[in-house]
Amino acid sequence: MTAVDVASPAPKERRRARRSTGWAAELPQRGPRRTKAIVGLTVRSVVMWGFSIVFLLPFVWMIVSSLKRNIDVFTLPVQWIPDPIVWTNYLQVWVNGDPPMWRFFANSITVSGIGLVGDLLTSSMAGYAFARLHFTGRDRVFLLYLGTAVIPGQLLLVPRFMFFQQMGLYDTLWALILPGVFTVFGTFLMRQAFLAAPPELGEAARIDGAGEWRVFWSIYLPQVRPTLAALAIISFVGSWNDYEGPLVMLSSAQNYTVPLGLTRFIDAEGGLSGGFAMAASVSSVLPLFILFMMFQRNFVAALAHTGIK
Amino acid sequence: MAAPNLTTTLPAPGRGRSRERARPQWAGWLFITPNLIGFLAFTLVPLIAGIVISFTDWNVVSGVDGISWVGLSNFSALMSDAQFWKAMGRTFLYAGLGVPLTMLGGLALALVLNGPVVGRGVLRLIFFFPHIVNSIAIGFVWLLLLHPSNGVVNNFLRTLGVENTPSWLVSQDWSLLTIIFITSWAGMGFHCVIFLSALQSVPPELHEAAQIDGAGWWRRFTTVTWRSLMPTTTFLAIMSMIGHSQGFGLIAFLTQGGPGDSSTTLSYYMYQRGFQYYQFGYAAAIGVLNAIGVLGLTALMWRFQKGRGLYS
Numbered sequence: 001m002t003a004v005d006v007a008s009p010a011p012k013e014r015r016r017a018r019r020s021t022g023w024a025a026e027l028p029q030r031g032p033r034r035t036k037a038i039v040g041l042t043v044r045s046v047v048m049w050g051f052s053i054v055f056l057l058p059f060v061w062m063i064v065s066s067l068k069r070n071i072d073v074f075t076l077p078v079q080w081i082p083d084p085i086v087w088t089n090y091l092q093v094w095v096n097g098d099p100p101m102w103r104f105f106a107n108s109i110t111v112s113g114i115g116l117v118g119d120l121l122t123s124s125m126a127g128y129a130f131a132r133l134h135f136t137g138r139d140r141v142f143l144l145y146l147g148t149a150v151i152p153g154q155l156l157l158v159p160r161f162m163f164f165q166q167m168g169l170y171d172t173l174w175a176l177i178l179p180g181v182f183t184v185f186g187t188f189l190m191r192q193a194f195l196a197a198p199p200e201l202g203e204a205a206r207i208d209g210a211g212e213w214r215v216f217w218s219i220y221l222p223q224v225r226p227t228l229a230a231l232a233i234i235s236f237v238g239s240w241n242d243y244e245g246p247l248v249m250l251s252s253a254q255n256y257t258v259p260l261g262l263t264r265f266i267d268a269e270g271g272l273s274g275g276f277a278m279a280a281s282v283s284s285v286l287p288l289f290i291l292f293m294m295f296q297r298n299f300v301a302a303l304a305h306t307g308i309k
Numbered sequence: 310m311a312a313p314n315l316t317t318t319l320p321a322p323g324r325g326r327s328r329e330r331a332r333p334q335w336a337g338w339l340f341i342t343p344n345l346i347g348f349l350a351f352t353l354v355p356l357i358a359g360i361v362i363s364f365t366d367w368n369v370v371s372g373v374d375g376i377s378w379v380g381l382s383n384f385s386a387l388m389s390d391a392q393f394w395k396a397m398g399r400t401f402l403y404a405g406l407g408v409p410l411t412m413l414g415g416l417a418l419a420l421v422l423n424g425p426v427v428g429r430g431v432l433r434l435i436f437f438f439p440h441i442v443n444s445i446a447i448g449f450v451w452l453l454l455l456h457p458s459n460g461v462v463n464n465f466l467r468t469l470g471v472e473n474t475p476s477w478l479v480s481q482d483w484s485l486l487t488i489i490f491i492t493s494w495a496g497m498g499f500h501c502v503i504f505l506s507a508l509q510s511v512p513p514e515l516h517e518a519a520q521i522d523g524a525g526w527w528r529r530f531t532t533v534t535w536r537s538l539m540p541t542t543t544f545l546a547i548m549s550m551i552g553h554s555q556g557f558g559l560i561a562f563l564t565q566g567g568p569g570d571s572s573t574t575l576s577y578y579m580y581q582r583g584f585q586y587y588q589f590g591y592a593a594a595i596g597v598l599n600a601i602g603v604l605g606l607t608a609l610m611w612r613f614q615k616g617r618g619l620y621s
Contacts, residue, residue, distance in 0.1 A: 037425070041426070044424055044426045048418075048426050049432070051418075052432055052436070054494070055494075061450065062450045065453070074453075074456065074459035074460075076459060076464050121343070122343045125340045126340065126344035128340060133336055133340060135337030144353065145348065148353060151356055151600060151604075152555055152599065155599070157580075158359060158589050158596065159355035161583075161584070162358075163354075178351060179347075181347060182350075182351055182352070184348060212339075237441055244561070247561065258443070260445075278449070278450070281446035284443055284446050285446050288441050300434075303441070304503055304506070
């Protein structure tokens with residue numbers, strides 16, 4: 001499975017970075033081949049940017065409509081500049097919603113935040129032990145992990161639901177937090193990273209009298225920082241966007257996370273208050289959009305580790 | 310969750326292993342214990358429980374005390390459940406169209422972006438972006454864009470002179486196709502990015518050698534590019550197939566499996582049986598069969614690609 005390698009090596013990223021701005025340098029210097037190359041460049045660029053409209057336009061439309069009165073959302077032809085511009089949709093969604101958007105955000109931040117920290121901690125500890133410590137039964141336990149790696153997650157939905165119901169955790173955020181804290185995927189990812197860290201590091205530290213926890217925390221953990229960042233992104237994006245889990249585990253709207261909360265902005269008659277719905281949708285995407293813009297390349301590389309949302 | 314890099318998961322042969330063995334055993338166990346407890350509670354035990362529940366008659370009325378062993382009767386009931394077979398057929402259609410559409414789209418984008426293009430980095434981000442947007446926001450915007458009478462898409466089609474514009478999500482004939490389209494739209498950029506980095510690691514010498522031998526664009530694509538991409542293609546095909554077999558958010562939100570049952574795939578059917586009719590045993594049986602099917606197809610794809618890649 002080579003695609004997993006995509007994310008790790010820095011040199012490849014650097015090469016891509018150079019390439020992505022270096023189209024001018026790739027053209028032949030002079031002669032008829034240069035003319036041909038320029039024509040090729042133009043055609044490719046026009047086609048690609050034309051095609052990008054298909055990906056951009058729905059989001060542009062989403063933002064534009066979030067600033068319209070509900071009755072204007074469906075006006076045809078489309079008003080690409082809202083008239084009047086209505087910022088109050090956001091106020092409506094964030095403050096006057098029932099429950100308001102900030103509530104869903106608070107829930108999602110709780111779930112994704114605790115999940116992220118917990119996942120990083122338990123996965124890096126376990127990954128470290130599997131990669132760099134020796135103890136009886138290690139490989140047998142690892143085989144157990146391996147055996148579950150290919151099982152589609154949906155099979156776990158019914159038993160988890162029953163389990164949380166029996167534990168009295170149904171309709172609490174814990175039913176979403178707990179499975180996110182202990183992930184097989186994170187353990188594999190961290191194990192791979194620790195395998196790449198030289199074993200001699202730990203030996204040297206132990207000779208100097210460092211305890212096992214210090215060897216892990218101060219010697220090895222800094223070595224795998226890029227993978228920790230990747231796992232943080234994967235964990236956060238996954239739990240922020242999760243819909244099926246909350247749908248099954250939560251019943252009261254007060255506890256809804258953001259994607260589930262979004263569905264509340266279809267009004268009772270099944271009709272759409274388009275402006276509200278779009279304002280809520282824009283809000284739901286905004287945190288990940290900001291992170292995405294800040295950490296573009298890391299984001300893409302990290303998510304290349306996972307095949308599934 | 311994605312499969313890990315299976316090729317390198319074998320335990321590392323310890324350099325200086327004898328020395329490391331002298332270290333205390335408890336350290337290793339202490340380090341894995343937190344994760345192990347969670348793994349047992351939220352993955353391994355539920356997995357086994359899921360299989361066991363599929364042999365029982367467990368519904369919300371009977372509760373935990375009323376659980377009764379029914380052997381294979383859930384499975385035999387499924388065999389004569391017409392809805393189940395129709396849902397399975399739709400799942401095959403969903404994946405059979407959706408996976409190639411997403412992959413070919415992603416590959417085409419990657420092939421073009423692999424050449425010189427103005428703003429390549431930005432384009433890459435634009436195509437990738439829908440991958441990180443939650444399925445409800447994506448569903449919402451397409452729900453409005455595809456509104457049969459007032460939506461932007463049908464309005465556009467009408468200006469092109471199309472008379473009988475489809476009703477998309479509210480039409481029996483179009484609902485599943487529309488879901489396929491939206492899923493592929495959202496996933497294409499992810500495939501593009503993975504293909505792109507695979508393309509960039511194809512050694513240029515291979516292409517140059519082929520070119521010197523007089524191979525044209527298509528011939529170079531089939532002999533060098535396609536064969537170099539084989540492991541990546543297999544990886545993406547497997548991931549995408551698993552994704553489609555679990556596809557849920559868009560269907561649950563946009564169509565609830567309808568109109569009628571025209572967009573009910575296996576994963577949604579399982580949800581319906583389990584969490585709308587509270588027939589947990591029956592739902593678990595659907596889940597087990599779905600998992601077996603996915604594992605079988607994964608194994609098939611894996612075998613198919615073996616020996617076809619350039620480096621294998």
